[in-house]
Amino acid sequence: MIALENINRCFEVGEQTVQALNDINLEIDAGEYISVMGPSGSGKSTLLNIISLMDQPTSGRYFLNGEDVTRLQDQQLAQVRNKNIGFIFQSFHLIPRMTAAENIELPMMLAGIPVKQRKSRVKQALSQVGLSERAKHLSNQLSGGQRQRVAIARATIMQPAILLADEPTGNLDSHSGREIVQLLEQLQQQGVTLIIITHDADLGQRAQRQLHMADGRLVEQ
Amino acid sequence: MIVSDLFLLALKTIFAQPFRATLIIIAMTIGISSVSILTALGESARSFVVGEFQALGTNLLIMMPGRSETVGGQPPVLGETPRDLTLDDAKAIAQIPLLKAIAPITIGSAPVSTAGLEREATIMGSSAALREVRHLDLARGQFIPTMDFDKAAPVCVIGQTIKEELFANRQSLGEWLRINDRRYRVIGVLGNTGQSVGVGFDEIVIIPIASAQMLFNNYSLFRILAEAKSQQAMYQASEQIRKIIKLRHEGEDDITIITQDSVVQTFNDILLSLTLAVTGIAGISLVVAGVLIMNVMLVSVTQRTAEIGLLKALGAGRRQILALFLTEAAMLSLTGAVLGILTGQAALHLLELIYPDFTFILPLWAQLAALLIAVVTALVFGVMPAYKAAALDPITALNRH
């Protein structure tokens, strides 16, 4: 489902060139559960950003469901992102002036889904993440764990095949972190491809396939 | 994205930053209200002046001696003066069947007195037809009687001011009025003509044309006024008048004929361009509003960078971000425009209270134009910030705090 071929990603920082990804080759099948580990600065986030189509490789090719997505234009990329990929951030990134329900609704708004359908799907998503009572709460009225659950509901509301999480428990206490991981794994068991970046070795061990990164290279084990 | 969602999202952002929104709305309000007030003033002035000229009479032809030089051609040879217009010319012109009424006019100034009261007054010599041609009302008595142009008669018709000043509380009809050293019997008093273009009929004394020529010992005419039977007849009569004058003036049609509609048209054009010029100057305030919108939106883009990044991550393309920002700018300035029009209307009503004689109209086209201009301003000045937002890289945007 995901195939990366000779992916390089370089950043120009002043005079210097930082090679964040160095000749990455990777194939991921539908429904896999993958953890990405490695020291800080090894290129984990960059890899995920490329997979999520938020970033473009400097060179190399990326096939998503057989389609070469490195050739797509901005508007098409946005659509693929909207329909196929759910992204979960370490710092939640909820829009503070919107309620939990409105935040979850956002991707459907961007996709142009009719209001009626949106409302029922939001309701369902809220109950799935156990926040039915919090629909009208603003993000500053929610705990970190609750915020991340809203973010997960938002990431999955378009029923994407791929769920990407960049240190989703990094800002949470261990209890809420565990809950979040359970929620993500539950989704994976329903058939979603799950890729999690983590610093937590225990968490990483839970994945069927573990990727290790160092200096922009993949060290599969 | 559904259009209503676009408006909803824009509305939410607007309410989240009330200070910013207020600033933009106020700037737009000031811009649009000043434009609409000045347009209304110009328009009202135009319709007032045009109305005044139309009130002069209908299908009016004004003839004066000498050719207007605007036609071009050779300037008159040194020493040559245009031939005078005479009563005989007027009589000849009066034969044209297309004309309904014709009034020759001489003008002079002389002291008028009665019972020890004296003042200087404008003396107009004319004929009975003047009343019809100039749509004059009589308050009392009768107008100059219909008679031959060459026949003098010691009668006069006086304006309101003359009546009030010389015959304060007295009956004026039938009394003698002395002009220079001649006496004229007052046979009529003009109605209140109010402000009228050209001559103030309130301060005038009208006597038969022949009497005036004798009084001033001047046998050339100041003007000949004629009313044509229709607008079509007016143009045809103008041609015929030229022919007649040419015959009578040794092959020279040395006469200027102004048709009333051309005067109206000229003033209309002048005042319209004046209105547009003034409106254009007021338009500068709209540009100022536009620049303000641009700046405020740029700040907003910077403040909302992370949010824009998130929207992109969730599947918003450039086009959607662009649309979001432009919708926001358009909504804000449209609100400002509506408020501006309302403010303008209120100001005009206030002016009407202060100057009840005037009607201030803000024409519908101007209101619609104001709305359109506001939106266009918002879009033009909003495009740059919106583009900046749309071009943001999602990763960099998201990681900025």
Ligand SMILES: Nc1ncnc2c1ncn2[C@@H]1O[C@H](COP(=O)(O)OP(=O)(O)O)[C@@H](O)[C@H]1O
């Ligand atoms: N936008 C950027 N500009 C410049 N350098 C960057 C940028 N993003 C990442 N990098 C560099 O790329 C390398 C990999 O970063 P990242 O993928 O964030 O690592 P990780 O997530 O594993 O900590 C680092 O050296 C980092 O400094």
Ligand SMILES: [Mg+2]
């Ligand atoms: Mg990282």
